Amino acid sequence: MLPPSVLAHLNRTLDVPLHLQVYEGLREAILQGTLKPSHRLPSTRAMAQHLGVSRNTVLLAFEQLLLEGYLESRVGDGTYVTHTLPDTSLQKPEVKPEQQGRQPALSRRAQKLLQVQVTQYLSQPEYRAFRSGMPALKDFPFEEWRKLHARHWKTPPVQLLAYGDPRGYLPLREAISEYLNASRGVRCTPDQVLITSGSQQGLELAARLLLDDGDSLWMEDPGYLGARAAFQASGLNVCPIPIDQEGMQVQHGAEHHPHARMVYVTPSHQYPLGITLSLTRRLELLKWARQSGAWILEDDYNSEYRYEGRPLNALQGLDQDGRVIYIGTFSKVLLPAVRLGYLVLPESLIDLFIHARSLVDRMPPGVSQAVLAEFMENGGFERHIRRMRGLYAERQAFFIELAQKHFPEWLQVQPSPAGMHLVSHLAEPFSDVQLVEEASRAGVTVRALSPSYLHSPEQGLLFGYAGYPEDETILAARDLGRAFSRIRISDP
Structure with a gap:
């Protein structure tokens, strides 16, 4: 009962x-x-x-x-x-x-916030295989980073210690602009770059500044929980748009949610399925945004790590109407603890976002920006990306080899041409959330796929492989295989 x-x-x-x-x-x-x-x-x-x-x-x-x-x-x-x-x-x-x-004196916004699921990892260890989204922390160039920090802190200029530009440190914005123009086909000047405390702050700013409570927003289904949480907490109506082998189905969105005022999309490497938005769909999306007056949030969170061929340039580079806001982060390519990200803004939004940035937390940390700027200027950033691209390709192949050896037949892991995690779709009647619990009891962290859906959730697991050396991967794959081999089909 x-x-x-x-x-x-x-x-x-x-x-x-x-x-x-x-x-x-x-x-x-x-x-x-x-x-x-x-x-x-x-x-x-x-x-x-x-x-x-x-x-x-x-x-x-x-x-x-x-x-x-x-x-x-x-x-x-x-x-x-x-x-x-x-x-x-x-x-x-x-x-x-x-x-x-x-009744507690909570605002309606606070009540909505309490209902939002931000991440699946709040109660799980921060660093344990196979947590997804985790870079290779132990392979970071700590000595080079330490020397840069020591030099900047030894005799820091006054402008790095006082209140600075809300947009961020100019040499860092220049380095980001140069890097994006060369590597991602983004068309921007340093004045269009706004430094944020990670990509999550960028999502929050865009949602609160450009949309009103109750406005509709397109989002890929399945999609990134962190972005969905930011939008729902801002009181937005998140409209799930299905994806296929070409990415977001733009026509579906235009037919079912024609009055949406924003689109959140991960075109280079769709999260979590890893699909690339085709050129045809990109042009279709830009045309719809132009005709409807909607904004596009392009999250390019994982574009650096492609192991086969060259990725399509950023959607922002195709935008002729100033409708695309480009979001990037250093959390995946460097360290999550760096807490620096950026927005590339259309010129019409620069003053608005500068004003809002100054009200949120005034400015990003000065010395941290200066260290990152020099790291990018002296070539350390691109050297690190090249090293990690090769390392992650090796780790993906090694993980797949272990999965074929240890995992049950119903847990098939397919290779991916890009990214830092792999997806395994599950056949009914397994519950991916219950499998996550079983993995946790075995001392292994995996992510369930179904919570990433708003409609018609599919069962699956996400395995982050990039952040873990071979010895950890071997032990975790063995323990996970043993745990899953004991599972019997049951109806909860």
């Missing part, structure tokens, strides 16, 4: 997705003690029929609760409320009579 609170949470007139409403109802029942520890939940089919929703709705709710530790899956035996809540401080305290009826 289900507690009444689950049904009470379902309201099809709300903007909140049904799977989040089911999640909230079950979570509240667990925290209040209505659903006791070790209580066995009905199967997803039975619960979906009882609630009058699709099975996928219940699966997504279960998967989120499994990820957060409220539920546990017992192979061959179903899904249970966990013995110990993930954080006992989350349990609702006893409410005194005089406190009844009081």
Whole structure:
């Protein structure tokens, strides 16, 4: 039986997705003690029929609760409320009579923010195979970086210590502009480059400055959770656009969501599936943006790492109408801890973004920018990329070899011509979120594919291979293979 609170949470007139409403109802029942520890939940089919929703709705709710530790899956035996809540401080305290009826003084924006899933990794170790998006930390040129830092901190010029230009350090913007023009076909001047604290800040700025609460935005389905979180937290209506072998289906978006005011796209290496947006689709997208007056956010997060052929130049280089905002980051090519990214802005938006940047955190750190600028000017940046491109190609081949040796037949990993992770699609009835839990118990980190979808989620796993040396990869592949070989098909 289900507690009444689950049904009470379902309201099809709300903007909140049904799977989040089911999640909230079950979570509240667990925290209040209505659903006791070790209580066995009905199967997803039975619960979906009882609630009058699709099975996928219940699966997504279960998967989120499994990820957060409220539920546990017992192979061959179903899904249970966990013995110990993930954080006992989350349990609702006893409410005194005089406190009844009081509500936390949260804004609507804050309430939306609390409902947004930012990442699948919040409760998992920061550095453990096969976490995706992790560069080869141990192969970073630390000695060269240390010397640059030491020299700049020994006698730093006053302009690096005082309040600086909100756009960022001019020599760094010049180096970025020169690099993008030469390597990515981006057409820009240093004045169009705005330094940010990683790409996430760039996404936040673009969403809040160019769109209003309730506006619609196209996004690839599946797509990047971090971007979706930024858009949903800003009150935007994220419209999922399916992809095929040519990338985002522009015609689908034009037909089903013609009034969207922005498009978020990863054309060089689609996240997470790795597809390249074809030239035909690029031109089609630019034409639609011009006719509709929409903005395009081009996230070129992983363009440096292509192992076969040369990638198409950036979408921004084809833009004749000033509709494309180009987003880049140094987190993947250097270190996540560097926390520097950038926007390349159309000239019409420069003053607006400078003003907003100065209000958010005034300016990026001066000395860190100066170190990166010199690293780019003296050729260290491109040397590092060349080394990592060769290393990651070797690591991908090595990982595939181990996967063929250790992984079950239903876990087929296909090579990719670019990127830092590989995708394995799963056949029904496996739940990728439950497989992630099984991997975690074996001491291995993988990412589930299904949460990246808004509609019709497919089951799959993402394996980051770039950041891990051979000895770690061997042990992790062996442990993961043993864990998955024990799995039996079951209906949660």
